[in-house]
Amino acid sequence: MSDEIEDAPKPLHKNEQLKAQSNFLRGHILRDLLDESSGTITEESGQLTKFHGIYAQDDRDLRSQRRREGREKAYIFMARVRVPGGVCTPRQWLAMDAIADARGNGTLKITNRQAFQLHGVLKGQLRAAIHEVNVALLDTLAACGDVNRNVMCNPNPHLSRLHAETLSIAKAVATHLLPRTRAYHELWVDDILVSGGEPEEDIEPILGKTYLPRKFKTVFAIPPSNDVDVFAHDLGFIAVADDDGGLAGFNITIGGGMGMTFNHVDTYPRLADVIGFCRPHQVVDVAEKIVTVQRDFGDRTDRKHARFKYTVADRGPVWIRAEVERRLGWELGSARRFEFTDTGDRYGWTEGPNGDAHFTVFIENGRVKDDAKRALRAVALIHKGDFRLTPNQHLMIAGIAPADRPAIEAILREHRLDAAHRATGLRLNSMACVALPTCGLALAESERYLPDLVTLLDAEVEAAGLRDDAIVIRMTGCPNGCGRPYLAEIGFVGKAPGKYNMYLGAAFNGSRLNTLYKASLPAADIVPTVRPLLRKYAAERAPGERFGDFVIRAGIVKPTGTPADFHDKATVAAASEDAASL
Numbered sequence: 015m016s017d018e019i020e021d022a023p024k025p026l027h028k029n030e031q032l033k034a035q036s037n038f039l040r041g042h043i044l045r046d047l048l049d050e051s052s053g054t055i056t057e058e059s060g061q062l063t064k065f066h067g068i069y070a071q072d073d074r075d076l077r078s079q080r081r082r083e084g085r086e087k088a089y090i091f092m093a094r095v096r097v098p099g100g101v102c103t104p105r106q107w108l109a110m111d112a113i114a115d116a117r118g119n120g121t122l123k124i125t126n127r128q129a130f131q132l133h134g135v136l137k138g139q140l141r142a143a144i145h146e147v148n149v150a151l152l153d154t155l156a157a158c159g160d161v162n163r164n165v166m167c168n169p170n171p172h173l174s175r176l177h178a179e180t181l182s183i184a185k186a187v188a189t190h191l192l193p194r195t196r197a198y199h200e201l202w203v204d205d206i207l208v209s210g211g212e213p214e215e216d217i218e219p220i221l222g223k224t225y226l227p228r229k230f231k232t233v234f235a236i237p238p239s240n241d242v243d244v245f246a247h248d249l250g251f252i253a254v255a256d257d258d259g260g261l262a263g264f265n266i267t268i269g270g271g272m273g274m275t276f277n278h279v280d281t282y283p284r285l286a287d288v289i290g291f292c293r294p295h296q297v298v299d300v301a302e303k304i305v306t307v308q309r310d311f312g313d314r315t316d317r318k319h320a321r322f323k324y325t326v327a328d329r330g331p332v333w334i335r336a337e338v339e340r341r342l343g344w345e346l347g348s349a350r351r352f353e354f355t356d357t358g359d360r361y362g363w364t365e366g367p368n369g370d371a372h373f374t375v376f377i378e379n380g381r382v383k384d385d386a387k388r389a390l391r392a393v394a395l396i397h398k399g400d401f402r403l404t405p406n407q408h409l410m411i412a413g414i415a416p417a418d419r420p421a422i423e424a425i426l427r428e429h430r431l432d433a434a435h436r437a438t439g440l441r442l443n444s445m446a447c448v449a450l451p452t453c454g455l456a457l458a459e460s461e462r463y464l465p466d467l468v469t470l471l472d473a474e475v476e477a478a479g480l481r482d483d484a485i486v487i488r489m490t491g492c493p494n495g496c497g498r499p500y501l502a503e504i505g506f507v508g509k510a511p512g513k514y515n516m517y518l519g520a521a522f523n524g525s526r527l528n529t530l531y532k533a534s535l536p537a538a539d540i541v542p543t544v545r546p547l548l549r550k551y552a553a554e555r556a557p558g559e560r561f562g563d564f565v566i567r568a569g570i571v572k573p574t575g576t577p578a579d580f581h582d583k584a585t586v587a588a589a590s591e592d593a594a595s596l
């Protein structure tokens with residue numbers, strides 16, 4: 015190969031051209047929505063609607079039946095509603111509840127990034143659904159796509175004095191980084207047909223005409239809780255208290271991310287690096303400059319290498335920090351000390367300082383449906399505080415007034431939501447991504463399977479005397495990592511129907527990734543594989559020792575060394591042999 019060819023720049027990924035030619039995210043979305051000959055939209059429009067919070071999907075349970083009948087797939091849409099910091103009003107809850115019934119499949123999904131998802135929306139209902147979301151003063155703008163997504167924040171209003179201020183900064187960052195194009199409003203809110211729109215040449219000063227190379231996720235953590243899983247995100251801010259308990263500022267983290275692709279050893283989950291410290295009033299500027307560094311240096315040729323974590327890994331956090339400081343025109347401070355204890359939620363009642371109280375409801379995998387949905391609707395009709403979606407897919411009914419508490423307590427009791435959090439420590443720390451039947455990328459079950467698996471494992475947990483021990487267990491239907499499985503003490507990642515890679519040994523506080531323990535484990539072998547581990551842990555653990563730490567100390571797995579530790583070496587070797595023989 016000549017030097018000339020070697021040095022030729024790699025072509026941009028086709029999505030880059032699509033974004034550039036979309037007239038700021040309009041493309042042909044409207045034309046496709048109005049086309050009644052199909053229940054879905056074109057592939058190109060499907061890429062663009064993500065920026066508007068919408069995924070084109072199909073009901074995978076119905077695929078073979080539809081094929082037999084010679085009909086097109088059972089097309090549906092998923093709409094993700096952005097809820098910065100996870101905080102919404104009872105009115106907004108009621109609106110979401112009603113939209114799910116009228117326009118979706120009657121359920122609400124609380125996601126582990128503090129958003130709502132509406133599932134099963136038919137094409138003909140989509141514009142009405144999104145319009146109604148906006149009437150409720152919520153939106154789906156930038157909930158998916160190559161942009162800064164929903165900004166997360168620890169939801170506990172009384173965790174510390176830092177909370178209210180941190181939440182308002184999180185909201186300011188969320189707003190500042192939103193796309194500025196009018197396309198979203200034209201398409202979904204104002205009901206004005208998009209005729210190509212007015213020229214908007216300079217409309218995106220931060221994101222630019224082609225937006226970011228890939229999705230970008232920002233979170234705010236308030237120690238000692240790491241419920242937001244700060245190290246799993248592109249950009250994180252860790253609140254630091256001053257000597258009086260007020261907000262001194264934030265440690266800044268960059269370059270975390272979960273997703274990988276099986277057998278591609280140059281894709282891997284990565285923990286974020288702490289690169290410095292800034293004051294509260296500097297956060298918006300810091301976030302903007304970090305986003306622009308990724309905008310300018312992220313890889314736009316290969317979407318499997320386009321996340322900020324690869325930019326950070328390739329150039330190094332020191333280089334990124336220097337580039338950010340150059341753009342800021344000032345230097346970041348040195349990172350301050352911080353300590354995280356755990357990533358979980360605090361269920362049940364918490365008493366506030368002024369007689370108000372909060373109740374965190376355990377909602378398995380965040381799926382609000384049936385009786386629980388009716389109960390929460392009844393609560394929303396009385397409640398005057400707010401609702402807070404937690405980063406573990408649960409719900410905090412926050413700021414319950416003393417006068418309303420008896421009535422809310424009665425509803426929770428009647429619908430047995432007051433007792434849901436008396437489950438085992440394993441179930442209370444379980445999390446699954448959506449996967450089948452809606453997610454087009456799922457290779458195996460997740461949300462529909464994990465509850466049953468935990469029921470089987472509960473028997474083992476009880477037998478080992480570990481009923482009340484919190485052990486973090488997470489499952490996803492594919493390696494993209496939506497349920498943050500690589501930060502679980504026990505993680506399952508779908509490989510094929512009924513088969514999972516099993517990972518062990520992440521830190522309970524989210525500061526260490528896990529390691530591959532078994533590749534392609536059949537579902538039927540999971541309980542016999544986990545049983546001896548639980549027994550050994552119960553018998554041999556040191557006082558206070560967490561399961562994830564124990565499996566490393568006991569030599570069951572090694573702590574993660576290199577990115578390749580996430581891949582099954584046998585299948586990687588077989589895949590490269592196949593490639594070599596082609």
Ligand code: HEM
Pocket residue numbers: 069071092123124125126127131246271272273274380407446447448449452453454455494495496497498
């Ligand atoms: C290449 C990487 C990824 C792709 C292509 C991807 C794609 C998707 C898709 C298609 C869905 C919709 C599933 C459904 O509702 O039917 C989804 C859900 C979701 N994803 Fe991802 N995802 C990726 C990585 C991640 C990562 C790393 C995170 C967070 C750390 C994440 C967070 C979520 C969340 C919170 C949901 C909502 C459902 C839930 O709470 O489990 N995703 N993703």
Ligand code: SF4
Pocket residue numbers: 447448449450453454455456457460490491492493494495496497
């Ligand atoms: S992890 Fe995979 S299967 Fe699960 S929601 Fe994400 S993309 Fe779908």
